[in-house]
Amino acid sequence: xxxxxxxxxxxxxxxxxxxxxxxxxxxxxxxxxxxxxxxxxxxxxxxxxxxxxxxxxxxxxxxxxxxxxxxxxxxxxxxxxxxxxxxxxxxxxxxxxxxxxxxxxxxxxxxxxxxxxxxxxxxxxxxxxxxxxxxxxxxxxxxxxxxxxxxxxxxxxxxxxxxxxxxxxxxxxxxxxxxxxxxxxxxxxxxxxxxxxxxxxxxxxxxxxxxxxxxxxxxxxxxxxxx
Numbered sequence: 208x209x210x211x212x213x214x215x216x217x218x219x220x221x222x223x224x225x226x227x228x229x230x231x232x233x234x235x236x237x238x239x240x241x242x243x244x245x246x247x248x249x250x251x252x253x254x255x256x257x258x259x260x261x262x263x264x265x266x267x268x269x270x271x272x273x274x275x276x277x278x279x280x281x282x283x284x285x286x287x288x289x290x291x292x293x294x295x296x297x298x299x300x301x302x303x304x305x306x307x308x309x310x311x312x313x314x315x316x317x318x319x320x321x322x323x324x325x326x327x328x329x330x331x332x333x334x335x336x337x338x339x340x341x342x343x344x345x346x347x348x349x350x351x352x353x354x355x356x357x358x359x360x361x362x363x364x365x366x367x368x369x370x371x372x373x374x375x376x377x378x379x380x381x382x383x384x385x386x387x388x389x390x391x392x393x394x395x396x397x398x399x400x401x402x403x404x405x406x407x408x409x410x411x412x413x414x415x416x417x418x419x420x421x422x423x424x425x426x427x428x429x430x431x432x433x434x
Contacts, residue, residue, distance in 0.1 A: 261327025265294025
């Protein structure tokens, strides 16, 4: 059994209206918006023990390769966690869905071979702390896989994103922020950045505030690199 953190309540995140919307929208985005292919790319080649933060309704679970021995999936929102538990039953790899937030992972240090952050860093309350926790629980040399939407490269859309983040967007979309710089945050947390690529979702049509995405890898440095 995983030890539970005493720092955060079981339902530290509670967005029932957004959770119902996300549960439907995310399935549509996977099936019709091409997001399922990005999930598959994100998780391809993983092996060993994996921790996933903000698992949502568990849409990643079907894409974990058989080389993964265990997935510990954290989801703080009650309704989404229930859906993730249902998805875990049908996964081809063992998935343990537990309550918890990214800023206080209820697991031991250096216990995982890989970590997954998928469309979640936009919503965490403290990004540096969350990434610091992921770095803590990864073994030296362990890999972080990330697929996030974030700050647009163009000044026009980026300005719109920042204005929305200061006003209505987080209120409407479960604490989501559109203008966070994923790459800068990962590097600032002490990870060694690997390959990554930027793209839009959807690929065609006018860009939306959450359209700019990045998908890639990073690693916790080996001990001699930490010194």
